[in-house]
Amino acid sequence: MGNAPGLTAIVFASVLLVHGASAQGLTFTKKPLNSTDGLHDALSLLAHNGSDVPVAITRISLTKCVNIRAKCDTVIADLPAIMPGQERTVLIVPPLVPFQPMDFSFAVDWRQASECQLASSETGPGTVKPHPPQMRTMIMPPTGGPKGAQVEVSFFVAATGSIDSIAFAGLNDANFAKKLRANLMGYKFVPGNDSRGCPAPGVTGVTLTFG
Numbered sequence: 001m002g003n004a005p006g007l008t009a010i011v012f013a014s015v016l017l018v019h020g021a022s023a024q025g026l027t028f029t030k031k032p033l034n035s036t037d038g039l040h041d042a043l044s045l046l047a048h049n050g051s052d053v054p055v056a057i058t059r060i061s062l063t064k065c066v067n068i069r070a071k072c073d074t075v076i077a078d079l080p081a082i083m084p085g086q087e088r089t090v091l092i093v094p095p096l097v098p099f100q101p102m103d104f105s106f107a108v109d110w111r112q113a114s115e116c117q118l119a120s121s122e123t124g125p126g127t128v129k130p131h132p133p134q135m136r137t138m139i140m141p142p143t144g145g146p147k148g149a150q151v152e153v154s155f156f157v158a159a160t161g162s163i164d165s166i167a168f169a170g171l172n173d174a175n176f177a178k179k180l181r182a183n184l185m186g187y188k189f190v191p192g193n194d195s196r197g198c199p200a201p202g203v204t205g206v207t208l209t210f211g
Helices: 174-184
Strands: 020-023 026-033 042-049 055-066 074-076 087-093 103-112 150-157 163-169 202-209
Touching: 026 103, 042 055, 042 103, 055 087, 150 174, 163 174
Parallel strands: none
Antiparallel strands: 020 026, 026 042, 042 087, 055 074, 055 103, 150 163, 150 202
């Protein structure tokens, strides 16, 4: 089982239906498909990569199976990498008897992906559309800014999602600029990606207005 920055080994013994289980950024959730009165036509297993590195699922082991059509065993996964911030269905399990109670427990093996490719994209298989870094949370600047000022903030973000540096335009107060920079350096980003789908350094900006 692999280890990657921001991730720990993942083994789930038992996960309740529709409840998620997480491991420092990598989250799995069972989701019913075509649900009617609590009974399901199938269950899907969703993976969400909230870490800062691409991840590939290598193996999914099913245990404690109830009314599933698939063999309650290990599935060797051959799935494209899941990029930081991306969610993907990694398994769909149909019932043996439709619309009757069904469930399963699971364990997942993964590795840090080096191929950095999505299953499909706007630019065709094997390539993706590059995008800039994306902020994880809304910015809450410190108080005491110059009233009426609009400050253009440029974030220079590393491939890990951390901030390398910050530049301001429209801010002439050196003392407040120091305070604002210290505040903003604590924010985290989903890193941008290059044409291969790999995390890459990038620049993104925001306008802050002080009333």
